[in-house]
Amino acid sequence: MRSTASAQRYQFRNSPTQLHPLQEVLDPITLDELARLGITAGQSALDVGAGAGSIARHLCELVGPTGKVIAVDLDTTLLAPTGILDVYQRDLRTQPLPAEPGTVDVITARCVLEHLPNRHFVLNQMITALRPGGHLVLGEIVYAPVSVHAPTSDDNELIARVVHGVLDVLAARSVDLHWGDKTASVLLANDFDRVRTRWVAETWAGGSPGCRLYADNATQLRDKLLTEGLTHTELDRFAELMADPAVLVRGYQFASTTARKPY
Numbered sequence: 001m002r003s004t005a006s007a008q009r010y011q012f013r014n015s016p017t018q019l020h021p022l023q024e025v026l027d028p029i030t031l032d033e034l035a036r037l038g039i040t041a042g043q044s045a046l047d048v049g050a051g052a053g054s055i056a057r058h059l060c061e062l063v064g065p066t067g068k069v070i071a072v073d074l075d076t077t078l079l080a081p082t083g084i085l086d087v088y089q090r091d092l093r094t095q096p097l098p099a100e101p102g103t104v105d106v107i108t109a110r111c112v113l114e115h116l117p118n119r120h121f122v123l124n125q126m127i128t129a130l131r132p133g134g135h136l137v138l139g140e141i142v143y144a145p146v147s148v149h150a151p152t153s154d155d156n157e158l159i160a161r162v163v164h165g166v167l168d169v170l171a172a173r174s175v176d177l178h179w180g181d182k183t184a185s186v187l188l189a190n191d192f193d194r195v196r197t198r199w200v201a202e203t204w205a206g207g208s209p210g211c212r213l214y215a216d217n218a219t220q221l222r223d224k225l226l227t228e229g230l231t232h233t234e235l236d237r238f239a240e241l242m243a244d245p246a247v248l249v250r251g252y253q254f255a256s257t258t259a260r261k262p263y
């Protein structure tokens, strides 16, 4: 029987082959959210689960040399501190966020809370760290059925099985693929205003950043997908299809929620 600790361990490695395509797919959405908030020079920001750091670096550009950005992650190997950016290694399942209560102007967390078993507790810490009138920018991959256009019906069926297999493996290991659908309700219950969620999903062509992300996720979860009934041959074919420009597949659905802490 799987232990609770193992079920709640983070399921991926922070490799550039995963995080760079993730950033290419999601940064346009998150940067658009940040542009709407009117972040100004000298403000402070916190990026929770900063990964390879594209959002933390963008926040540094927004707050400038008189501002401060803190990036926190379990794995900080892809994060480089600068005069503006402080980097903290933290396991948020057991360690607190490095931020004083009521001090931070904007807090971002993308594709992080859904992975944390104590996501409500970490969100409460983020709410406490925000100053009144400060903003949250939260994003999550949420469950959605996949649709595919591939060269053959067998390929269509295989891509759907692998993508659903990845989502099923994550869901079976305590990743909440519906958390992004619930974020707005949780923030409303905490009296946040300007609460807004948008759901985004687009087609990804073979070879594009999105299909490279699908391929990397299936590679990282390969052992688990094999135990779920997929074969090496099928997973090798999936990798080929994710590089084939003739393939068009519905990408992961992303829920992006912004909200303002009440004064």
Ligand SMILES: C[S@@+](CC[C@H](N)C(=O)[O-])C[C@H]1O[C@@H](n2cnc3c(N)ncnc32)[C@H](O)[C@@H]1O
Binding pocket: 010, 014, 019, 022, 023, 026, 048, 049, 050, 051, 052, 053, 054, 072, 073, 074, 075, 090, 091, 092, 093, 109, 110, 111, 112, 115, 116
């Ligand atoms: C899917 S990646 C997203 C990275 C980044 N936010 C982005 O969207 O580009 C999830 C991130 O959460 C971090 N993470 C997972 N579990 C964590 C934990 N227990 N404590 C701190 N960070 C964690 C991972 O190391 C990884 O960087």
